Amino acid sequence: MSQTHKYPQWKIDTISEVEESIKSNKTLALCNLHKVRATQLMKLRKNFKDELKIRVIKNTLSKIAIKNSSLKISTEILESISAQQAFIFTNMNPFQLYLLLEKGKVDLPARDGDIASGEIVVPSGNTGMQPGPDLSAFKEFNIPTRIDAGSIFVSEDTIVAKKGDVIKSSLAALLSKLDIKPIKAGVKLDVAFMENLIYNSDDLSINLDDYRDSLIISYRNALDLAVSEEYFTKETVPLILADAYNKSKNLSVESNYLTEDNASMLIAKKQLEAQTLNNLINLD
Numbered sequence: 001m002s003q004t005h006k007y008p009q010w011k012i013d014t015i016s017e018v019e020e021s022i023k024s025n026k027t028l029a030l031c032n033l034h035k036v037r038a039t040q041l042m043k044l045r046k047n048f049k050d051e052l053k054i055r056v057i058k059n060t061l062s063k064i065a066i067k068n069s070s071l072k073i074s075t076e077i078l079e080s081i082s083a084q085q086a087f088i089f090t091n092m093n094p095f096q097l098y099l100l101l102e103k104g105k106v107d108l109p110a111r112d113g114d115i116a117s118g119e120i121v122v123p124s125g126n127t128g129m130q131p132g133p134d135l136s137a138f139k140e141f142n143i144p145t146r147i148d149a150g151s152i153f154v155s156e157d158t159i160v161a162k163k164g165d166v167i168k169s170s171l172a173a174l175l176s177k178l179d180i181k182p183i184k185a186g187v188k189l190d191v192a193f194m195e196n197l198i199y200n201s202d203d204l205s206i207n208l209d210d211y212r213d214s215l216i217i218s219y220r221n222a223l224d225l226a227v228s229e230e231y232f233t234k235e236t237v238p239l240i241l242a243d244a245y246n247k248s249k250n251l252s253v254e255s256n257y258l259t260e261d262n263a264s265m266l267i268a269k270k271q272l273e274a275q276t277l278n279n280l281i282n283l284d
Contacts, residue, residue, distance in 0.1 A: 011061055018065035021053055021089040026195065029088040029097055030080050032188040035108070040186055041086075044104055052090035052097070054187075062087060072196045080191045094192035098204035105186030109176050112169035120161040120175070120182045127152045127178055137174040 007015075022028055033041075033056070045054055057065075059081055066074050090097055110120075122143055129152045138145045144155040160175075161167060161182075167175075175182060192199040226236045227243060252258075253265045 007061075014057065014061050015065045015068070018055065018057060018062060018087070019069050021055070021087075022065065022069045022071065025053075025089040026091045027089070027094055027097060027192055028077070028194075029090070029094065029192040030077075030190045031086045031088055031101070032190050033084050033086050034188070035183070035185040036187055037106075037185065040104060040106065044101075044187065048100070051092060052088055055087045055089070056085075057087055059083075071193075073193060073198065076198055077193055082190075085190065086187065088187075088189075094189075094194055094199040094204055095206070097192065098189050098201070099208075101187045101189050105184045107181035108183040108185045109181050110167045110172040110183050112167065112172050114167045114172070114183055116161040116163055116165045116167060116182060117184050118163050118182075119159055120167075120180070122154055122158045122160055122175075122178060122180065124154045124156050127154060129177060134174075134177065137170060140170060141174070 031054075041054065062081060063078055066077050071077065088097065092100070110116075122141075126148075130150060131147050131152060135145065135152065138152070138154075141158070141160045143158045143160065146153050146155055160171060167182075189201050189204065191201070192204070223235060223239070225231075226233060227239045230240055232240065249262050249265070252262050253269055256266065258266055
């Protein structure tokens with residue numbers, strides 16, 4: 001705590017608290033609070049008070065605490081600190097934390113200058129808007145329309161902004177009239193640190209359905225390979241035994257070796273052979 005002697009006691013206490021939180025939790029995350037409502041932050045703190053701790057700390061104090069913690073990746077953490085960030089301390093892994101924060105986000109109307117977080121699509125169908133000056137806004141963004149029963153209809157789904165685009169005031173106004181809320185507001189995980197590994201938000205953004213399907217395919221492929229190589233595990237033993245049983249049964253039928261298990265198959269085989277022979281005789 002050599003760097004804290006010149007600070008008032010409350011700052012020293014804050015630095016000590018951050019140091020202790022770093023030591024007692026597996027994951028440290030830096031999160032962006034841009035557009036985050038106070039109610040969202042309060043709800044997150046209340047609902048997960050036993051799973052995580054959220055602290056908004058002045059950069060000067062947080063940097064001292066990180067330096068004092070002697071983490072191997074303290075340099076990388078210090079380089080990641082920027083304005084309007086919150087610190088989250090938790091024993092969740094970064095993927096769990098990322099999903100939790102994403103679920104807590106809410107949809108907000110776009111404003112002039114907002115950055116699109118993903119594709120913004122105006123869907124086809126009845127807009128409920130009457131023909132008039134608003135038609136020019138649709139034309140400005142190349143949205144195909146038609147007039148039907150006194151309403152403006154969008155003819156087909158149309159992408160009006162891509163991820164990273166700056167939303168103009170005219171587009172924001174049109175989206176608002178269409179009740180499209182394209183801006184996700186909530187605590188955004190910028191970067192997380194766990195066991196000296198660094199996880200950027202792009203690393204943590206995964207499609208759970210695709211990931212689950214990939215795991216299922218990988219499991220099935222591994223199981224098939226293990227069975228074909230007769231590699232015994234708890235999962236493969238029943239399959240290997242069943243495969244061996246079927247092979248031995250088929251072999252006994254091919255060899256005309258009669259057993260209680262293969263009697264019906266052997267009789268069916270002989271009947272088929274007899275029928276085939278009879279057909280050949282009749283042909284002659």
